Amino acid sequence: MAAERLAFVSPRFAGEGAVGGAETLLKNLAIHAVALGIPVDFLTTCAQSHYTWENSLPPGVQTIDGMNVHFFPVDDRDVGAFLRIQNTIDHGHAVGESDELFWLRNGVHSTALLGHLEANASRYRAILTGPYLFGLTWSTAMAHPERTLLIPCLHDEPFARLSVMKRLFRDAAGCLFNSHAERELAGELFGVPDAKARIVGMGIDPIEADPEVFARRHGISTPYVLYSGRREPLKGTPLLCDYMQAFRERTGRDIQVVFTGSGAIDAPDALWPHILDVGFVSETEKHEAMAGAIAFLHPSVNESFGIVLLEAFLAGTPGLVHAQSRVLVGQCRAAGAGLWFRHYPDFETQLLFLLDHPEARAELGRRGHRFVADEYAWPVVEQKFIRALDALCPA
Amino acid sequence: MSESPILSIGAPGFDVDKLVADLQATADRKMKDGVYADARVARAEKTNLVHLRGSDDFITFYLTCLRDAVFVDIADFDIRERRRFLSPLLVGLKKTIWKLLKFYTYRLWSQQNQVNGLIITALEGLEEQSAKRIAALEARIAELERKAPHHGG
Numbered sequence: 167m168a169a170e171r172l173a174f175v176s177p178r179f180a181g182e183g184a185v186g187g188a189e190t191l192l193k194n195l196a197i198h199a200v201a202l203g204i205p206v207d208f209l210t211t212c213a214q215s216h217y218t219w220e221n222s223l224p225p226g227v228q229t230i231d232g233m234n235v236h237f238f239p240v241d242d243r244d245v246g247a248f249l250r251i252q253n254t255i256d257h258g259h260a261v262g263e264s265d266e267l268f269w270l271r272n273g274v275h276s277t278a279l280l281g282h283l284e285a286n287a288s289r290y291r292a293i294l295t296g297p298y299l300f301g302l303t304w305s306t307a308m309a310h311p312e313r314t315l316l317i318p319c320l321h322d323e324p325f326a327r328l329s330v331m332k333r334l335f336r337d338a339a340g341c342l343f344n345s346h347a348e349r350e351l352a353g354e355l356f357g358v359p360d361a362k363a364r365i366v367g368m369g370i371d372p373i374e375a376d377p378e379v380f381a382r383r384h385g386i387s388t389p390y391v392l393y394s395g396r397r398e399p400l401k402g403t404p405l406l407c408d409y410m411q412a413f414r415e416r417t418g419r420d421i422q423v424v425f426t427g428s429g430a431i432d433a434p435d436a437l438w439p440h441i442l443d444v445g446f447v448s449e450t451e452k453h454e455a456m457a458g459a460i461a462f463l464h465p466s467v468n469e470s471f472g473i474v475l476l477e478a479f480l481a482g483t484p485g486l487v488h489a490q491s492r493v494l495v496g497q498c499r500a501a502g503a504g505l506w507f508r509h510y511p512d513f514e515t516q517l518l519f520l521l522d523h524p525e526a527r528a529e530l531g532r533r534g535h536r537f538v539a540d541e542y543a544w545p546v547v548e549q550k551f552i553r554a555l556d557a558l559c560p561a
Numbered sequence: 562m563s564e565s566p567i568l569s570i571g572a573p574g575f576d577v578d579k580l581v582a583d584l585q586a587t588a589d590r591k592m593k594d595g596v597y598a599d600a601r602v603a604r605a606e607k608t609n610l611v612h613l614r615g616s617d618d619f620i621t622f623y624l625t626c627l628r629d630a631v632f633v634d635i636a637d638f639d640i641r642e643r644r645r646f647l648s649p650l651l652v653g654l655k656k657t658i659w660k661l662l663k664f665y666t667y668r669l670w671s672q673q674n675q676v677n678g679l680i681i682t683a684l685e686g687l688e689e690q691s692a693k694r695i696a697a698l699e700a701r702i703a704e705l706e707r708k709a710p711h712h713g714g
Contacts, residue, residue: 405608412605435641467612490612502577509613510605511588511597519584530577 170561171205172196173283175295175306177219177274179210179235186216187395187473188297188319191344191368195294195317197231198369198548206233207290209283211240211276211302219243219274238279248272255324266330270301280305287313292559294342297470299325304334311337315558319470320348320355322492332356340558342366342551344471347496364554367471369544373480375450375457380424383454384442389521390422391486392459394452394474397429402465402488407433407441409465409513414440417518424459426452456481460527461520467491476542479503479534484527486516500541503534592622600630621692624685631677635670 174196180189196206208230212221221239228235251269254261261269279302283293287310295306296317307314316338320326335341335356343349344367352358381390391410397403403425410423411434425431425443433441447455456462462478467490469475475485475497485504487494489512498504505520507513520527540546591597603626606613613619640659642651 399608402608408605408608412601415601416599435638435643438643488612499577504577505581505584508585508616509609509619510602511592512585514597515584515588515591516581526580533577 171207171290172199172555173286173290173293174206174208175279175283175293175302176208176210177300177302178213178216179208179230179237187469187471188317190473191319191471192294192296192317194368195366195551196233198544199551200232202548202552207286208233208235209279210235210237211274211279212237213240213274216274225278236279236282238276238282241275241277243272243275244268245272255328258324261328263329266328270304270330273299273301275301275305280309283309291561292339292555298331298334304330307334307338312339313559314338315555316341317344318348318352319344320352321468321470322351322355323468326351326355338362340364340554342554344368345493345496346500347493348470351492362558364550364558366550366554367542367547368473369547370473370476370480370538370542371544372539373453373457373477375453375481377454377457377482380451380454380458384424384444386422386424386442388420388422389460390424390442390458391461391463391517392424392426392455392478392483393463393465394426394456394477396427397425397431399432400466400468402467403429404432405488406463406465407431407437409510410440411437412510413514413517416514419518419521421460421517421521424455426455453477453481456483459483461486461517464488464491464494466494469493472497475504476538479531480538480542482528482531482535484520484530484534486513486520501534501537503530503537595625597622598625598629600626602626603630617692621688624681624688627681628685631681632674633670633677635667 174192176189176192178186178189180186180193193208196208200206211219212223212225213219214222219240223237225237225239228237248269251261251265255269283306287293290313292313292315293306293310294315294317295303296319297303298316298318298320303316307316316334318335318341320343325331335352335358340362341352341358341364343352343363343365346365349358349363349365352363381387393403393406395401407423410421413419414421414437421440423437423441425441426445426447428446431441431443444451444455456478459478462475462483462485464472464475464485464487467488469491470493472494475487475494478485479501485494485498487498487504487506489495489506489508495506498506505516507516603623606623606626610623613623640652640655642648642655644651
């Protein structure tokens with residue numbers, strides 16, 4: 167009898183203490199596969215922090231959301247050498263293939279997990295793994311390319327230009343992309359053919375949120391813009407704060423900046439009295455914050471999906487994103503629900519427009535809601551996932 | 562300082578690509594009119610410059626913002642304290658330290674202002690020089706292409 171079971175391989179298991187878009191995506195796809203009656207083993211590491219990769223969870227197997235979640239220890243790492251090579255790559259300098267492999271091996275890797283796969287690969291119809299830039303993903307795909315479906319969460323960044331990544335995308339049985347823009351990028355960088363590519367993404371649960379609740383609860387009496395997620399330079403949050411400070415000073419508009427999520431906020435001193443940082447909040451509260459915002463700001467240029475932007479669309483709030491993010495601009499375009507800025511003058515003009523044209527803002531919000539409800543409802547995504555599985559890894 | 566873009570949009574049926582193009586054209590026009598030649602814009606763009614390296618127009622514009630930002634006023638900020646506990650006392654202490662250090666910081670400040678001014682002048686000179694050189698080369702290529710006999714067929 168042909169194997170039906172799926173293996174999902176992810177460097178971290180999304181949950182309390184470990185949050186990341188890619189990890190959330192893999193976990194949610196696995197949960198929905200289980201709901202469709204497909205048995206799933208979720209193979210992951212004992213690490214929660216993507217900075218230290220310290221083994222902070224006990225190894226072993228747990229049943230979570232109907233799947234067997236196997237936690238394996240992360241191997242010892244040469245952090246100094248890893249960071250030295252990473253820094254070189256990140257600055258756009260070429261390194262040799264041996265350094266690329268060393269960098270992958272010392273990023274996050276688990277010999278125990280790979281050993282489990284080696285012994286059990288034939289039990290799995292397909293091994294779904296991602297994101298692309300982790301050593302664990304690379305080694306998994308290279309060990310079992312014929313049954314690996316890559317969920318790359320690809321960004322246009324120096325790491326995507328490593329020679330080892332060409333091999334990864336060439337050898338994997340197929341790729342499940344999150345958006346048309348990500349699929350196009352994989353075509354440009356690696357020549358991934360249509361026969362090996364499917365766009366699946368992740369479903370977004372319906373949102374029912376009162377747009378006035380969040381402001382009332384936190385005593386906000388002025389309009390506000392929102393950012394949700396990790397606060398770090400790679401996500402563009404310092405740029406967001408600098409822009410909002412300049413916007414407040416230059417236009418004289420009293421507008422607050424609300425943050426949900428984790429990480430330190432790097433903001434000018436003068437902006438602090440106008441920042442509300444609520445940290446980690448429930449999904450309900452996050453959606454309420456989204457529903458009441460003038461705009462959802464997403465200044466990151468390195469996204470492969472933009473889950474929070476889609477959630478904001480579903481909450482009826484337009485997006486304001488960086489023009490250099492091909493994926494986020496693609497989502498704004500496809501939904502007809504967001505604007506994109508190249509620089510501060512664009513940002514100021516566009517935010518003023520959203521503030522001063524409530525009817526246009528409402529129309530953008532309606533379009534976003536409709537788009538996500540139609541394209542990213544779980545039943546739609548589940549069908550795409552099953553079709554992709556049948557096409558790329560037939561039972 | 563700034564103004565709302567003058568756009569009339571019928572909410573049902575507008576095209577988001579056209580809307581963004583209109584808003585960007587508004588921003589471009591205001592940039593040309595000098596609305597954004599402002600030190601605050603220069604400061605706001607510091608983390609975005611890496612994404613704008615390919616835009617010649619923007620670099621020229623950014624230099625005009627820098628011209629506004631280059632001469633720093635050493636006393637252009639309020640001394641504050643974010644912690645609530647003993648805040649007035651801490652602010653007083655900081656102000657006293659600030660006054661005591663004036664003899665030292667003012668010298669550094671005036672020298673830094675001189676250096677900033679010289680650097681921006683040099684950068685503007687270099688930018689102008691290369692813009693002229695590129696324009697001359699482009700004109701020369703166009704002239705050579707015009708004179709060259711038809712080829713490729």
